[in-house]
Amino acid sequence: MRWVTRAGVHIDRAACAWLIRRHVDPEAEFVFVADPSEVPANATPFDMRGVDLSHHGSDCTFETILRRYDLADPVLWRIAEIVHEADIDDGRYDAPEAAGLDVALRGLSMICDDPRVLELTGPLFDGLYEYHRRALLLGRTPA
Amino acid sequence: MGSEPGEWVLLAYRVPREPSSPRIAIWRRLKQLGVAQLVDGLVGLPADARTREQLEWVADDVLAANGTAGVWLARPASAVAERELAGQMAAARAVEYAKLAAEADTSTQLAGPARAAAVRRLRGELRRIQRRDFFAPPEREAAQRAVATLAGEPATEPVHGGAS
Numbered sequence: 001m002r003w004v005t006r007a008g009v010h011i012d013r014a015a016c017a018w019l020i021r022r023h024v025d026p027e028a029e030f031v032f033v034a035d036p037s038e039v040p041a042n043a044t045p046f047d048m049r050g051v052d053l054s055h056h057g058s059d060c061t062f063e064t065i066l067r068r069y070d071l072a073d074p075v076l077w078r079i080a081e082i083v084h085e086a087d088i089d090d091g092r093y094d095a096p097e098a099a100g101l102d103v104a105l106r107g108l109s110m111i112c113d114d115p116r117v118l119e120l121t122g123p124l125f126d127g128l129y130e131y132h133r134r135a136l137l138l139g140r141t142p143a
Numbered sequence: 144m145g146s147e148p149g150e151w152v153l154l155a156y157r158v159p160r161e162p163s164s165p166r167i168a169i170w171r172r173l174k175q176l177g178v179a180q181l182v183d184g185l186v187g188l189p190a191d192a193r194t195r196e197q198l199e200w201v202a203d204d205v206l207a208a209n210g211t212a213g214v215w216l217a218r219p220a221s222a223v224a225e226r227e228l229a230g231q232m233a234a235a236r237a238v239e240y241a242k243l244a245a246e247a248d249t250s251t252q253l254a255g256p257a258r259a260a261a262v263r264r265l266r267g268e269l270r271r272i273q274r275r276d277f278f279a280p281p282e283r284e285a286a287q288r289a290v291a292t293l294a295g296e297p298a299t300e301p302v303h304g305g306a307s
Binding site for chain 1: 207
């Protein structure tokens with residue numbers, strides 16, 4: 001399936017692309033457009049104004065996708081808190097990792113194009129998932 | 144700032160008076176973003192990818208609350224208009240920095256875990272103010288210094304030459 005989002009990806013879109021590929025559509029192909037009017041007819045748009053898979057109320061797009069696809073995995077919801085704070089920074093969650101992740105993603109987007117950012121952040125989110133999976137199982141910070 | 148006015152992203156919006164909770168949420172969000180108020184229902188920020196995106200999300204929140212909203216990119220016709228806007232924003236941040244510095248000064252009476260907790264809270268608050276600070280008033284440095292003193296950070300001296 002083809003998925004489309006705004007060019008110049010940052011934390012929310014990078015995290016969503018990872019989420020889509022790992023938990024929604026393993027065959028996902030991503031397209032980046034400058035304007036909502038350029039969305040191809042056969043693609044599912046996300047994190048763009050006026051589309052369903054986007055910000056809703058106080059949710060960022062990552063949280064919206066978790067809700068729409070009934071992804072109840074508590075590890076994914078923990079990652080959602082980090083993505084939410086890195087993206088919206090409204091203090092809704094306690095996610096001290098958010099500030100660092102935000103800077104890392106901003107820096108990457110300065111030196112890489114969008115496909116490359118997704119390529120590099122894939123393993124980063126895999127690692128973040130594994131870390132928080134172990135943290136949840138152990139009930140403390142994993143070594 | 145040069146003499147040529149820069150680009151701004153503007154949000155023109157109108158939210159119904161009732162129900163009040165979405166209206167208040169939108170107002171809080173705009174306050175958090177540090178917008179300058181041009182006139183009633185028109186706010187702006189210096190344009191960059193992040194500020195434009197953030198105002199677009201607010202515009203969607205306004206539409207979801209049955210309001211009307213539009214996001215525009217604009218350039219002030221005169222440098223004076225821009226300076227006034229920048230001055231208004233810098234003054235708003237200056238008040239926040241001054242309040243933070245005063246809190247940091249008061250907290251130097253604390254010790255141990257209470258002081259460490261105050262440092263954590265004030266650092267977070269400083270980070271949030273800096274995020275919406277586009278014109279860096281002098282009060283910023285004073286606030287940074289006050290929090291650093293509270294944390295017991297060594298005073299930073301400018302480094303000359305390559306030590307490594």
